[in-house]
Amino acid sequence: MAQLGKRNLLTVVRSAAPGLYLDGGARGEILLPGKFIPTGAVVGGKVEVFVYRDSEDRLVATTEQPLAELGELAYLRVAGINPRVGVFLEWGLEKDLLLPMREMDGPVNLGDRVVVMVVLDERTDRLIASARFNRRLDQKPPHYHEGESVRLMVASKSPLGFNLVVNNAHRGLIYHTDIIGPLKVGDVVPGYIRAIRPDGKLDLALGQAGHRRIGPMSEKVLEVLTARGGRLPYHDNSLPEEIRDVFGMSKKAFKQAIGALFKERKIMIDPDGISLLSTVDGEK
Incomplete structure (x- = not known):
């Protein structure tokens, strides 16, 4: 049976002046108006269409793609x-x-x-x-795992950050301190599950998941350090706003990046900031 509000692959049963009539199963025949008939469509063949109701509440098919389908x-x-x-x-x-x-x-x-x-x-x-x-989102406990990549829709602002909808199904939150770059209501962005709380609520983050995210962030820190002479006055105690303005990343991402660079012996971290190791060595 044809699904209302979804893309369907339906069989053409007959042709008439208004267009093609498609087999909607228990819903009966569904008209695909002539202006939407794709090239090569013939009786007995199949066409992919979106099914909805027209202004007179009749079921109708279209090859146009809506901005959202049922449940999205x-x-x-x-x-x-x-x-x-x-x-x-x-x-x-x-x-x-x-x-x-x-x-x-x-x-x-x-x-x-x-x-x-x-x-x-x-x-x-x-x-x-x-x-x-x-109230229409999935009320069952989510079955995601930490680090899982997900699709996020920014639904509303929160005093803590932004409320997002995960995969059109669950609510989640991203904190102001974890926001990379501008973010606004209506944005659809890739992200990942940062943590699943005991009550089932989701903490989210933007960008790539896990260690795949640290590499590009580390490269960004090196790029900025090099461009500014090899030393900058930013460290673990710097304000999140300062980190975001200079490096375009959250403070947590910055700390992960400089930690990785320190382990790779590419930078030095001290109470006053960070330095390229080559710069430090050259001053000795």
């Missing part, structure tokens, strides 16, 4: 507002996606962007958006 999150722009119904969001298809009043998480204006999840309204069997998606 996206950062969508408000294209229209109906005070009695909700707001309409641009999501890459001809028909805008409705964000009903009951699913809004606060007032929005025309042109604003909002993080939403595409969900199925079981009462109407229509796809809608929800900005109140926390």
Whole structure:
């Protein structure tokens, strides 16, 4: 049976003036309008389409790709507002996606962007958006492991950092001190699981996982050190903001990087800062 809100590989059963009719299984025949028919599509063949409902609530197929499918999150722009119904969001298809009043998480204006999840309204069997998606995330304890690479969506700011959604399924947090470079609501970024707390909550980090991340960070420290004469007044007790401004990394990443460089005998660490070992040796 064709899945509403998902990409489907469906068989063409007949051709008519409006377009091709596809076999939707228990959902019956689904129209693929003529303007979306891909080259080479024939009766008996298969086409990959996204299935949703048109403005008259009829099932329809399209070869266009929405910005998010059922169960996925996206950062969508408000294209229209109906005070009695909700707001309409641009999501890459001809028909805008409705964000009903009951699913809004606060007032929005025309042109604003909002993080939403595409969900199925079981009462109407229509796809809608929800900005109140926390209750729709997986409530079971997550089965990730520390260092696992994940896809992150920045959902909202927090006094501690940013709240993110992991793989469209679980909530997590990245602390201000672990943020590398600019980060804003709506960003989709690669990251990894830094820690799994006893209560199941996830601490996250950006970039590559584990030791694969230390190498590039170490190279960055060496690059900055070399460009600035081989010595800099930054160390374990430097402010996180200073580290981020100079090296473009979190303080934790900086400490890991200089630790690795010290073990490789490439730098010297003292209470006043760090120095290239060649520079230190040359002064002796």
